[in-house]
Amino acid sequence: MLAAVQKNATRGDPRSVVKAIDQFCRQKEWAMNVGDEKGCILDSVVTEVNPATVLELGTYCGYSTVRIASLLPSNAKLITLEFNPDYAAIACQVIAWAGLEDKVQLVEGASGDWIPKMKEKFGIETFDLVFLDHWKDRYLPDTKLMEECGLLRKGSILLADNVICPGTPDYLEYIRNSPRYKSQYFKSHLEYTKVEDGLEKSVFLG
Numbered sequence: 001m002l003a004a005v006q007k008n009a010t011r012g013d014p015r016s017v018v019k020a021i022d023q024f025c026r027q028k029e030w031a032m033n034v035g036d037e038k039g040c041i042l043d044s045v046v047t048e049v050n051p052a053t054v055l056e057l058g059t060y061c062g063y064s065t066v067r068i069a070s071l072l073p074s075n076a077k078l079i080t081l082e083f084n085p086d087y088a089a090i091a092c093q094v095i096a097w098a099g100l101e102d103k104v105q106l107v108e109g110a111s112g113d114w115i116p117k118m119k120e121k122f123g124i125e126t127f128d129l130v131f132l133d134h135w136k137d138r139y140l141p142d143t144k145l146m147e148e149c150g151l152l153r154k155g156s157i158l159l160a161d162n163v164i165c166p167g168t169p170d171y172l173e174y175i176r177n178s179p180r181y182k183s184q185y186f187k188s189h190l191e192y193t194k195v196e197d198g199l200e201k202s203v204f205l206g
């Protein structure tokens, strides 16, 4: 995938990096990027929220990191957590090829360890937008952890990938029934396939 980016994408052009990855995943080898269809929904949410602070849980190869960072205002900050060093190494190069390293802080480590340190380590008060795309059984515990650490404010947006496939049943049940969130489901398809999947957008009500 990285070779395809370096071969087919233009340095400093995030859209060409996204296109190169999508082409590679359609033509050569499927990979678990959010993909072009759900990616358009992600883009519209990022544009609507226009966040100053973003947390991404699960960098993988940096595809969604590039999509989000390319839409951020100049002073905005995106922190993305990746616990797998091999994925982190690839993502770092993909983000650099897109020319977005100044907007992105790629942190190697597990969400459960780093969420409690966000304020002290990165001077973050609260996140305007959180994109959840890591282990599906971590969505719920990490959301509760972000609440406990005071990282969400009235109006913070959570956007969760894969709420249908592979699925995040405990997270969906919690977020859709909690009086502290207003949720909306965006029906789509699993990246590069015709299988149903979707994104759940939730507003924290405080």
Ligand SMILES: Cn1ncc2cc([C@H](O)c3cccc(CNC(=O)c4cc(-c5ccc(F)cc5)cc(O)c4O)c3)ccc21
Pocket (backbone or CB within 6 Å): 032, 033, 034, 057, 058, 059, 060, 081, 082, 083, 084, 087, 109, 110, 111, 112, 133, 134, 135, 136, 138, 161, 162, 165, 166, 190, 191
């Ligand atoms: C704790 N912590 N903190 C940071 C952090 C970062 C990671 C890694 O980035 C990582 C590694 C492996 C798996 C994931 C989750 N993603 C998925 O499992 C997924 C699956 C599919 C799918 C769907 C259908 C299939 F048939 C097969 C795979 C489609 C998708 O879009 C996915 O996101 C994330 C992990 C834990 C982490």
Ligand SMILES: [Mg+2]
Pocket (backbone or CB within 6 Å): 032, 033, 034, 133, 161, 162
């Ligand atoms: Mg995903």
